Amino acid sequence: MSERVIADFVGEFFLTDMDRDDPVSGRIVMSPKRLVLVSDDRKVTIPTDAMFDIAVGHVPPEMRAFFSDSVTIAYRDGNQRRMAVIEGDSDTVDKFATVLFKAQLNGQEATVQHPARRGGRVVDSPVTKARLAVDTGTLSFSGPDTEFTIELATVTDFEKESRTLAGETRPALSVSHVPEMTTLVSVVALPSERVMNLLGRYFRLEYSDIVEGLEDISLSDDEVQVLVAIYSAGEGVDPLDVVSADASQTTMVLNGLREKDLIADSDVGTVLTPKGRVVVNSRLEEVNA
CATH class of the missing domain: 2.30.29.30 (Pleckstrin-homology domain (PH domain)/Phosphotyrosine-binding domain (PTB))
Incomplete structure (x- = not known):
């Protein structure tokens, strides 16, 4: 060859x-x-x-x-x-x-609308063309009029649906994600049904690695409060500095979250794991709905 x-x-x-x-x-x-x-x-x-x-x-x-x-x-x-x-x-x-x-998928010309919704509200964003680049855990789109990245760890939901984009009804992937504190919905359409199906397959494969086992996780109100506090303050902060609760109780909660693989200790401090980000993003999605 x-x-x-x-x-x-x-x-x-x-x-x-x-x-x-x-x-x-x-x-x-x-x-x-x-x-x-x-x-x-x-x-x-x-x-x-x-x-x-x-x-x-x-x-x-x-x-x-x-x-x-x-x-x-x-x-x-x-x-x-x-x-x-x-x-x-x-x-x-x-x-x-x-x-x-x-x-x-790499190099495919996509038709995108980003965002189509912001925090539950429809946004009049233009429909534009962009090239797709796939990397581990991310989908990136780059074009003359738009440039954005969807991190799969921030995704709360996705579905294939028919969308009218640039005057043409076509199959598209609608992706709900929370890159910061607000839920965005981005719409992506590829040039053929074949590559749309493959994008959906890739999305499910990568996303399933993150969400596997989440259905069995139950969280107390204290655990949710700590996860959201870490997310809101920025990863790498000391949770004891940002959670307004008794330090010994917070330490117990943190230990439980580590056992559930929702947070981890790194060189810069306590960080959310990909699974932890999905859990937090799902909670934010519920609040924004």
Whole structure:
């Protein structure tokens, strides 16, 4: 492959049109334009723009006996829909999934409205064009008339919906996030249904890593007060300086929040973890609703 290689590793793969029931060992090589799967007796090339779905960790039922840490790619081969399941060690699969999504999404021209709502109120922001850049935990948009970043740790909700943007009704992603103390809703539309679906997949994958297990977290009023105080005063402050409560009681609350992985101690002081930011942002969303 003479193109720039962005992934190259040895693993196992299975293709739906293989004349066998078990995966084969081989080399997985990817450039921004194509994915190449090579075994001893087979070479398959999948163009990047033929991929219409990417699932991480989901394995078709008939292949669950063979795969654990995997990426499943659905793609079109002429008029046929096919599927490739690729397995490697856990770290490799995570990195490969990120590479796949970046190859699909980076540089896409997006139609955006930012913000479409501010604190629950509709905002008459212009609809503009911007280039999308994907990085770990962030979506950044840059264009002649707008520039903003959505940190996934500040997101409280997102949904796919039909929106009329620049006089055209199209599928879009509506993202509620709290970059500071006010809830914003940003609307993002990409040029095709295919890449919109992949953006939704990426969003769910990254966001699920943060919110996993949040449903089981219960918080007392004191814990919510401390979390919001840390958030409002700025991470790195001493919570005992900003919480108007008995120091010994606050210390007990802080210890409980550490055990729930909502705050952590860093070189600059006490900070919210990504999970803690999501919890606080959800509480602010409830207040602003």
